[in-house]
Amino acid sequence: MTIKVVVVDDAQMVRVGLRMIVETEPELTVVGEAADGVEAVSVIRRLRPDVALVDIAMPRQDGLATTRAVLAAPGNPTRVIVLTTFDTDENLYQALRSGASGFLLKVSSPEHLITAIRVVAAGEALLDPAVTTRVISAFATRPAPQPPPEIADLTPREEQVLRLVARGLSNAEIAAELSVGEATVKTHVARVLMKLGLRDRVQAVVYAYETGLVRAGST
Known part of the structure; x- marks a missing residue:
């Protein structure tokens, strides 16, 4: 089965590079491109790809607002992978909350990108290991809140897995x-x-740190 991909980035050279990487795999094909967030929403809604690769920093509408707009559309079949340098923790935090299923740094290897597309297209979620490290750092200095009552619904093994x-x-x-x-x-x-009540493991990571279930340095 062919996995259809749309590439969204304001830099043409980046779009060309991403297209070349994606189309090295026979079952992956780039069906469209967009140079800004507004154009991206239109292209994605029209082409209905399986996966959209979306940059954060773009003119007219950034990648986070674009991701939210795409995912809010009724019957949307597209899953989003955010590509970013994550220059600030605020970008990271907002990106994790945007609803995207994958988060990759732009310095990730082509192999990692291909894996991410396949994982996300299959309905799973993926975090770059470096992103997970930033999540830990972002919550490391925050006061630990009381775990929410729904944690009690988990079995000991389920809590361990979380x-x-x-x-x-x-x-x-x-x-x-x-x-x-x-x-x-x-x-x-x-x-x-x-x-x-979580959508995927990306939300699970944020939930675990926001609720204080997991703290930096804990096991």
Whole structure:
């Protein structure tokens, strides 16, 4: 099955480079491009790609507002990967809250980008390891709030899995850490998301740090 991609960046050379990387894989194809956020919303709604690669800093409308507009459209099939340098923690925080399913630094390798597109197109979410580190740093100095009451709905193993997700571990890494099968981990993650009313593991990471369930340096 072909994965359709739209590339959104105000720099033409960046768009050309991203197109070249994406189309090195036979099952991936770039079906459209946009040079700013307003154009991007129109292009994405018209072409309905599986994945949109969206830069944060763009004219007319930034990538965060663009992401929110795309995801708010009724029946939207597109999942968004935000590409950024994350120059400020505020950008990071707002990006994580924008609803995107993937977050990659622009210095990520082409291989990592391809993996991210496949993961997000399959309905999963992906955080660049460096992004997870920034999440930890952003919440490290904040006072620890009281964990919300819905945490009590989690089993001890589900809470353990949530903590490992918040540390940036993949399902395979969590499986190795807990000495269980990867399918078991996927089931635990799905139950955590359902019980806490979260869309994906990106929201789970933010939730874990915002609620004080996980603190910098905790295990």
